[in-house]
Amino acid sequence: MSATLTLPWMEIAKSAVHDEARQHAKEQALADLVAEYATTLYRVAFSVLRNAADAEDAVQEAFLRVLRHRDRLEEVRDHRVWLVRIVWNIVLDRKRRAKTRPETDDVAELARVLPATGLSAEERAAAAQHHARVLTMVDTLPAKEREVLVLSAFEELSSVEIAGVLGITESSVRSRLFRARNLMADLLERPRSLR
Amino acid sequence: MNFPRQNDRNEPLRNAEETLRLIAALPAPDGLAGRVQAKLRTAPRASSLWRPFALAPNGWMYNPVLRGAAAAAIVCLVAGGGWRIYSHIQQEPIGPAAIAPARIGTGGGFSSANAISKPDTLNGPVLTHAVVPKAQSPAPADEAVPPVAHANKGAKASAHKKKTAGPAQ
Numbered sequence: 001m002s003a004t005l006t007l008p009w010m011e012i013a014k015s016a017v018h019d020e021a022r023q024h025a026k027e028q029a030l031a032d033l034v035a036e037y038a039t040t041l042y043r044v045a046f047s048v049l050r051n052a053a054d055a056e057d058a059v060q061e062a063f064l065r066v067l068r069h070r071d072r073l074e075e076v077r078d079h080r081v082w083l084v085r086i087v088w089n090i091v092l093d094r095k096r097r098a099k100t101r102p103e104t105d106d107v108a109e110l111a112r113v114l115p116a117t118g119l120s121a122e123e124r125a126a127a128a129q130h131h132a133r134v135l136t137m138v139d140t141l142p143a144k145e146r147e148v149l150v151l152s153a154f155e156e157l158s159s160v161e162i163a164g165v166l167g168i169t170e171s172s173v174r175s176r177l178f179r180a181r182n183l184m185a186d187l188l189e190r191p192r193s194l195r
Numbered sequence: 196m197n198f199p200r201q202n203d204r205n206e207p208l209r210n211a212e213e214t215l216r217l218i219a220a221l222p223a224p225d226g227l228a229g230r231v232q233a234k235l236r237t238a239p240r241a242s243s244l245w246r247p248f249a250l251a252p253n254g255w256m257y258n259p260v261l262r263g264a265a266a267a268a269i270v271c272l273v274a275g276g277g278w279r280i281y282s283h284i285q286q287e288p289i290g291p292a293a294i295a296p297a298r299i300g301t302g303g304g305f306s307s308a309n310a311i312s313k314p315d316t317l318n319g320p321v322l323t324h325a326v327v328p329k330a331q332s333p334a335p336a337d338e339a340v341p342p343v344a345h346a347n348k349g350a351k352a353s354a355h356k357k358k359t360a361g362p363a364q
Contacts, residue, residue, distance in 0.1 A: 114217060135214065
């Protein structure tokens, strides 16, 4: 018959091991989040900032915030919506603070970033011009409608998830999207001289 | 999320949405996840006690704790300066309260400013002839003269006497 003897220092050692294991598990969970959602967050950030370096900075800042709140990771129900919401707030904040970049910067960045397989240099430049013009029109939309329109372009986000990111109801998402599309159609119908 | 299609009027709109979709489907740069992981590994892991005082990545202005501390310091400076000025002002001692005389006839209007009201003098009856008082008892002719005139007369007479008589010496 063997009796187990538990001494206080053994308890401390056990709890320390337990804490270390828990810490390791948290770090592993964070690494998994980075591997799974970094690309999505980068796209969301780029759709607002339209600059690769700024978008990557925003993604890093988002995960740094997650690192600070890693103790509450278990409480989060939908990690994707939560992370998109974090990076969305970061990029909106940066967009407000940043000085307005000239449109030529957007065109050059889009020509560099967007896929242009099979296009000549001239066609690529023309496509970049078109994309930049569309984005300029999107910028003229009211903020609420613009945000919904930009987020609705993401195939991986449903209207419910967009509502979760923006903190509004799904019906609000749909009505704002309807208004945004009407406004965009009006802008596109106008002659270019009136824009 | 898929865009609902309305009608063919929105052909340019579809092109515009295609631009947004294209951007939303951009491939992330190579090694993004690895760079983020490396950044997380090198992130400062200060204890929670000192974490609020760590500088934010964009500068201290974006750290809410430091911003609050700066705002509190400004408030303290303003309040301290105000108190210093207030405490240096010597206030005059307040004397006994002067008791105002009770107002008489406070009707709420203007006072008379010490003006004295004088009634208009009425014009009395005008005498057309001299009134001679009736003598109650017969008196000598000299006594009929007023005493002042009599005295003057006496003085003149004595002076006349002195003039005519010449110097006594």
